[in-house]
Amino acid sequence: MRQPVAALALVLTATFGSFAPATVAPAQAAETATKVVIIVGATHGVTSTYRTNADSAYTEARKYTSNVVKVYSPAATWSQVKAAAQGASILLYFGHGNGWPSPYTFDPNYTTKDGFGLNYDLNGDGSLSDYENKYYGEPSVASLALAPNAVVLLSHLCYASGNSEPGGAAPTVSVARQRVDNYAAGFLKSPAQAVIADGHGGPEGYIRSLFTTHQSIVNLWRTQANFHDHVSSFDSVRTPGATAYMDPDTTTGGYYRSLVAQPGLTTDEVVGSSSTNGDPVALTVPGRAAVATDGASLYGDASLTPEAGAAATVDAGTRLRLLARSTTADGRTAVQVEGLDDDSLAGWMAATDLAARDSSAPSIWGVDDGIGRVSPNGDGRYDTVKLSARFSESVAWRVRITAADGTVVKEVKGSGEDVATTWSALDGSAPRPDGSYAWSIRAFDGWGNGPTTRSGTFVVDTSAPALTAVSPSADALQWFSPNGDQARDTATWTGSVSQGGSILVRVVNSAGDVVRSTSVAARAGSVSVDWDGRNDAGKVVAEGTYGVRLTPRDATGNSGKAVTRSVVVATNLGYVDASRTLFYPQDADRLARTTTLSFRLARQATVTWTIVDADGRTVVTLLDASVTPAGTVSQVFDGRRADGTFLPAGTYRSVVTLAGNGAPTIRQYRTFRMMAFALTLSDNTPRRGQSITVSATSAESLSTRPRVYVSQPGRTTWSVAMAKVASGKYRASLVLKTGATGTVRFRVAAADVDGRRQSASRYVPLH
Numbered sequence: 001m002r003q004p005v006a007a008l009a010l011v012l013t014a015t016f017g018s019f020a021p022a023t024v025a026p027a028q029a030a031e032t033a034t035k036v037v038i039i040v041g042a043t044h045g046v047t048s049t050y051r052t053n054a055d056s057a058y059t060e061a062r063k064y065t066s067n068v069v070k071v072y073s074p075a076a077t078w079s080q081v082k083a084a085a086q087g088a089s090i091l092l093y094f095g096h097g098n099g100w101p102s103p104y105t106f107d108p109n110y111t112t113k114d115g116f117g118l119n120y121d122l123n124g125d126g127s128l129s130d131y132e133n134k135y136y137g138e139p140s141v142a143s144l145a146l147a148p149n150a151v152v153l154l155s156h157l158c159y160a161s162g163n164s165e166p167g168g169a170a171p172t173v174s175v176a177r178q179r180v181d182n183y184a185a186g187f188l189k190s191p192a193q194a195v196i197a198d199g200h201g202g203p204e205g206y207i208r209s210l211f212t213t214h215q216s217i218v219n220l221w222r223t224q225a226n227f228h229d230h231v232s233s234f235d236s237v238r239t240p241g242a243t244a245y246m247d248p249d250t251t252t253g254g255y256y257r258s259l260v261a262q263p264g265l266t267t268d269e270v271v272g273s274s275s276t277n278g279d280p281v282a283l284t285v286p287g288r289a290a291v292a293t294d295g296a297s298l299y300g301d302a303s304l305t306p307e308a309g310a311a312a313t314v315d316a317g318t319r320l321r322l323l324a325r326s327t328t329a330d331g332r333t334a335v336q337v338e339g340l341d342d343d344s345l346a347g348w349m350a351a352t353d354l355a356a357r358d359s360s361a362p363s364i365w366g367v368d369d370g371i372g373r374v375s376p377n378g379d380g381r382y383d384t385v386k387l388s389a390r391f392s393e394s395v396a397w398r399v400r401i402t403a404a405d406g407t408v409v410k411e412v413k414g415s416g417e418d419v420a421t422t423w424s425a426l427d428g429s430a431p432r433p434d435g436s437y438a439w440s441i442r443a444f445d446g447w448g449n450g451p452t453t454r455s456g457t458f459v460v461d462t463s464a465p466a467l468t469a470v471s472p473s474a475d476a477l478q479w480f481s482p483n484g485d486q487a488r489d490t491a492t493w494t495g496s497v498s499q500g501g502s503i504l505v506r507v508v509n510s511a512g513d514v515v516r517s518t519s520v521a522a523r524a525g526s527v528s529v530d531w532d533g534r535n536d537a538g539k540v541v542a543e544g545t546y547g548v549r550l551t552p553r554d555a556t557g558n559s560g561k562a563v564t565r566s567v568v569v570a571t572n573l574g575y576v577d578a579s580r581t582l583f584y585p586q587d588a589d590r591l592a593r594t595t596t597l598s599f600r601l602a603r604q605a606t607v608t609w610t611i612v613d614a615d616g617r618t619v620v621t622l623l624d625a626s627v628t629p630a631g632t633v634s635q636v637f638d639g640r641r642a643d644g645t646f647l648p649a650g651t652y653r654s655v656v657t658l659a660g661n662g663a664p665t666i667r668q669y670r671t672f673r674m675m676a677f678a679l680t681l682s683d684n685t686p687r688r689g690q691s692i693t694v695s696a697t698s699a700e701s702l703s704t705r706p707r708v709y710v711s712q713p714g715r716t717t718w719s720v721a722m723a724k725v726a727s728g729k730y731r732a733s734l735v736l737k738t739g740a741t742g743t744v745r746f747r748v749a750a751a752d753v754d755g756r757r758q759s760a761s762r763y764v765p766l767h
Helices: 005-016 044-061 078-085 138-142 173-189 204-212 217-222 267-271
Strands: 036-040 068-072 090-094 116-119 133-136 151-155 194-198 232-235 243-246 257-261 287-291 296-298 312-314 319-327 333-339 346-350 354-357 364-368 385-402 408-423 435-445 452-460 467-471 478-480 491-497 501-508 514-522 525-531 544-554 563-569 573-578 595-601 605-612 618-628 631-637 650-658 666-674 677-681 691-698 707-711 718-721 723-726 729-735 742-751 757-766
Touching: 036 044, 036 078, 044 068, 044 090, 044 204, 044 514, 044 525, 068 078, 078 116, 090 204, 138 173, 151 173, 151 204, 173 194, 173 243, 173 257, 194 217, 204 217, 204 267, 204 364, 217 257, 217 267, 296 346, 319 354, 364 435, 364 452, 385 452, 467 544, 467 563, 478 491, 491 544, 491 563, 501 525, 514 525, 514 544, 573 650, 573 666, 595 605, 595 650, 595 666, 605 631, 618 631, 677 742, 677 757, 691 742, 707 729, 718 729
Parallel strands: 036 068, 036 090, 090 151, 151 194, 478 563
Antiparallel strands: 116 133, 194 257, 232 243, 243 257, 287 319, 287 354, 296 312, 319 333, 333 346, 364 385, 385 408, 385 435, 435 452, 467 491, 491 525, 501 514, 501 544, 544 563, 573 595, 595 631, 605 618, 605 650, 650 666, 677 691, 691 729, 707 718, 707 742, 723 729, 742 757
């Protein structure tokens, strides 16, 4: 039960003054069992950024629970994710979103819709990467064994909050609502009770609020930093009883925040917090009690007889500490006691004269030390750091901060159900030296239960980070084409940063106006920054030359020297494509004879269009400095040179180049192969005696199962049959023979549906 302020003052004096109970050993607060699982799916070029973002969420979650599990690409397979998710109270996913309605084929069972995009070996080479994913939709996520009352956080997904893919048409309100409702449905069939999707905001605020506030999930969603106050709601169609909420960027669009939740769900129900200030039903020994009978007897020993010592009497309500329990000769329970507020009071009492009182040590909840770093240099960024926490009941608390040599640099005491204190990291008016400083929180409740402690570290950091080795270099002529064709749609800069934090990105047009302002999270070491050619309003900028200023800023807001690069936005040329990227014209049969090569111009241009071989030599010229009008240009290519002879089997590129008034040269290409089979190996530098997987994609439909023939130095050629793994795709795993080193040949052969034999070979060094 809660004690009055006077009682807390007594405890404060006893615990933080000259006396501390010898019978109570300090203990670190037990961590909550709340499980948080963070998933990063295979998301192609942005996977590394999502891993960085996920690490920030991990750091936030670890402030409140030790049970935080990371499942990151390329190891984020369905089996790994499903196993890790078991018992999770908070499930956070970064990755591709594949929702419905969308421009893609409708799947009435949502088998690949409204779930995760996870790692999968699509090309059969035996390895996983950020660039190969498979969608696990509603039936899969519905099978997740999450904790009761779990919350699912979907971060930066397409479709989940109602939004479209980048460059896609903005959805109507009706379509956005369907997407939100559908994406939540599978998760809400699991034990999850709420699904929050946020296309732009980071998840740290949601995690912090789940652990540090006592409120409904709806209010939590409404109180995030990126709340726009444009809320509309509707009854879920897919999940009976649930309500869906949307908070678009404007009153007419920008669907990047949503919530679908069962009614009444609270943060306490999600993370399992409970108060510790209740009185137990029976006496707890060791524990606490109050005298229930006025004038109750206090004896000298456990026999509870006057002969054991002169009996004294104790007033009703006297607060006692219970130390031990015994049984008298006549079967009564005797309890050894000492005064909680009067240490001269000690002896044995009958259990029947005692009333059980709060005997549980307080819990410390929601410890928030901000970013754990402070930079007391007066620049207005993280000049101070705040430490706050909540307690499971009213307590007497102490906060202490110490330097590495043990010197106490700050100490503050108080009482209540929460604590918040700010540290300036100053010694007088001067910043304290850079380095680590330990903080601790120590608490006793009104019945002297405790101490409960939590501890951590603050880092004082006043040094600025450095961004070096930025590529492309300052004299490089970089261009990209953000027209949505998935080819050179983004510009990328790489470098190395000396401290973790962020890279501030400012894009300036030729008039000096800032058109894009954002930041990218960065860890110390290698860093990559992308720009998709869009301004702050989400629109693709006009063609032209832009300056990109990259400024490193560490976690405490110290800014380093900016690095500036130029980039050209050129959107005229795009959609360079081939209808077939694998065909086989050289056998001159009716199968897989041609491919249609094409490109698109936004406006008239002078175009050179060639086909080059794997060595970059021009083998066919389709257009030679030809003035070409806007629109789609296409040509059927049958694999022949201008003289009518076939090009040899191999890999080629359709290359389109625009003439301009100067650098850079605008050139895009599409790769295609002219051969019977496209072959890939699980290891391009195999060893003798090792296992290797050979994968083959057939250009033509086959009438026989392919075999792979292996020719090793000094060995007779041997073969194994390949297994069909998908339409036109085959695979075989084999063990290379021992013997000599040199070159090994893998030849795949089969007959097409017309009975014509065909083959393709791959040569690699054998070690």
